[in-house]
Amino acid sequence: MPESISKDIIRELALAQGFDLCAFTKPVLSPQHKAQLDMWVGNGMHGEMGYMAEAVRVERRKEPESMLEGIRTVIALGMKHVPPPYSLEEGEDAKASGAIAAYAHGDDYHDVMKKRLKAFARDLDALLGPHDQRVYVDTAPVLEHALAERAGLGWQGKHTLTINREHGSYLMLGELFTTAEIEPDEPAQFHCGSCTACIDVCPTKAIVAPFVVDARLCISYLTIEYRGFIPLDLRSLMGNRIYGCDDCQMVCPWNRKAEVIELDQLKPRDENVLPELLELFELDDEGFRERFRKSPIKRPGRAGLLRNVAIAMGNSGNPDYILPLIKALGDSEPLVRGHAVWALSCLYPHSKGEEIVARLEYHLQHESDEDVLNELHRSLKTIGELNT
Ligand code: SF4
Numbered sequence: 294m295p296e297s298i299s300k301d302i303i304r305e306l307a308l309a310q311g312f313d314l315c316a317f318t319k320p321v322l323s324p325q326h327k328a329q330l331d332m333w334v335g336n337g338m339h340g341e342m343g344y345m346a347e348a349v350r351v352e353r354r355k356e357p358e359s360m361l362e363g364i365r366t367v368i369a370l371g372m373k374h375v376p377p378p379y380s381l382e383e384g385e386d387a388k389a390s391g392a393i394a395a396y397a398h399g400d401d402y403h404d405v406m407k408k409r410l411k412a413f414a415r416d417l418d419a420l421l422g423p424h425d426q427r428v429y430v431d432t433a434p435v436l437e438h439a440l441a442e443r444a445g446l447g448w449q450g451k452h453t454l455t456i457n458r459e460h461g462s463y464l465m466l467g468e469l470f471t472t473a474e475i476e477p478d479e480p481a482q483f484h485c486g487s488c489t490a491c492i493d494v495c496p497t498k499a500i501v502a503p504f505v506v507d508a509r510l511c512i513s514y515l516t517i518e519y520r521g522f523i524p525l526d527l528r529s530l531m532g533n534r535i536y537g538c539d540d541c542q543m544v545c546p547w548n549r550k551a552e553v554i555e556l557d558q559l560k561p562r563d564e565n566v567l568p569e570l571l572e573l574f575e576l577d578d579e580g581f582r583e584r585f586r587k588s589p590i591k592r593p594g595r596a597g598l599l600r601n602v603a604i605a606m607g608n609s610g611n612p613d614y615i616l617p618l619i620k621a622l623g624d625s626e627p628l629v630r631g632h633a634v635w636a637l638s639c640l641y642p643h644s645k646g647e648e649i650v651a652r653l654e655y656h657l658q659h660e661s662d663e664d665v666l667n668e669l670h671r672s673l674k675t676i677g678e679l680n681t
């Protein structure tokens with residue numbers, strides 16, 4: 294880097310492109326971060342995200358210098374988003390609504406951030422002269438929270454997310470890898486202390502130890518990344534969380550101190566803040582595509598989202614959902630049919646018990662999907678046990 298160019302100028306460029314945080318580090322991870330990754334993958338905590346366990350990708354995660362020849366610096370960048378505009382209790386109490394993680398209320402941050410990273414990269418080219426660089430948002434084999442900690446952008450809390458002292462943890466991270474030599478910042482200090490609020494509040498006990506989240510138990514993974522039938526023992530613990538989960542961040546004391554954000558660049562949409570379950574459950578393929586255009590919520594697809602909505606309906610105790618759930622027994626997606634079966638068995642004690650049993654028995658005769666058949670057998674058995 295030309296000696297006359299200070300890091301402050303680079304930070305100003307990042308801020309001008311819409312980033313809130315910008316910090317610098319060498320492309321080297323600590324032995325603890327590497328060991329933690331090995332332990333996580335070794336214990337299968339990545340669930341069905343098989344790409345995370347591929348040997349090549351694990352090695353690349355551990356060796357950021359392997360991502361770009363001649364790399365000298367990692368620039369860690371953070372963008373704030375608004376916190377959930379309701380308390381943990383208000384979110385859970387909204388039984389006719391589904392809770393969606395706050396970062397997903399608006400546009401997809403991957404798209405927004407990628408554009409900003411590319412614009413920032415062009416600015417750096419102009420400032421520093423010719424050098425190679427790569428930009429990353431979430432998807433590449435990059436340990437973003439570890440690099441953010443090394444760069445001093447924030448420490449990794451016990452829930453494994455990055456916490457900044459002034460801005461809290463409602464942050465989205467991106468990275469710019471560059472061959473330019475830029476003096477590294479000091480690593481972040483750890484400020485969780487003896488707090489265990491995130492571990493205690495987690496509905497599914499997915500934070501199995503400080504700094505270790507077992508994705509297979511985490512509602513964020515289950516509702517967004519996981520494609521199959523949700524494990525039975527976790528369904529009732531999911532409550533009304535239909536896309537992601539903010540609980541561990543909502544209780545974090547560092548988010549109480551976070552500054553108010555004036556402009557969320559993801560443009561939160563009112564219709565995604567505690568949306569009505571019924572409205573979502575009635576979406577067909579085209580309606581789903583239209584409703585979630587440019588939104589991250591399209592990621593699990595219609596089947597995945599309606600699966601999550603069916604679970605929330607089953608957990609609601611609201612008999613108004615019985616008829617829509619009966620209708621969903623004829624849905625083209627086994628994932629939707631199967632979770633509708635489970636939800637109906639949950640609502641059985643509340644109303645229309647005879648009709649629920651009659652419909653489930655009817656579908657037992659006409660269903661061909663093995664997983665849905667299992668759900669039908671299990672639900673009818675559960676209902677039978679309630680009556681003995
Ligand atoms: S996102 Fe939710 S389920 Fe996952 S660790 Fe945090 S509180 Fe637990």
Ligand code: SF4
Pocket residue numbers: 450451452456484485486488489490491492541544545546547
């Ligand atoms: S809730 Fe407590 S332990 Fe968890 S990340 Fe925040 S400060 Fe750390």
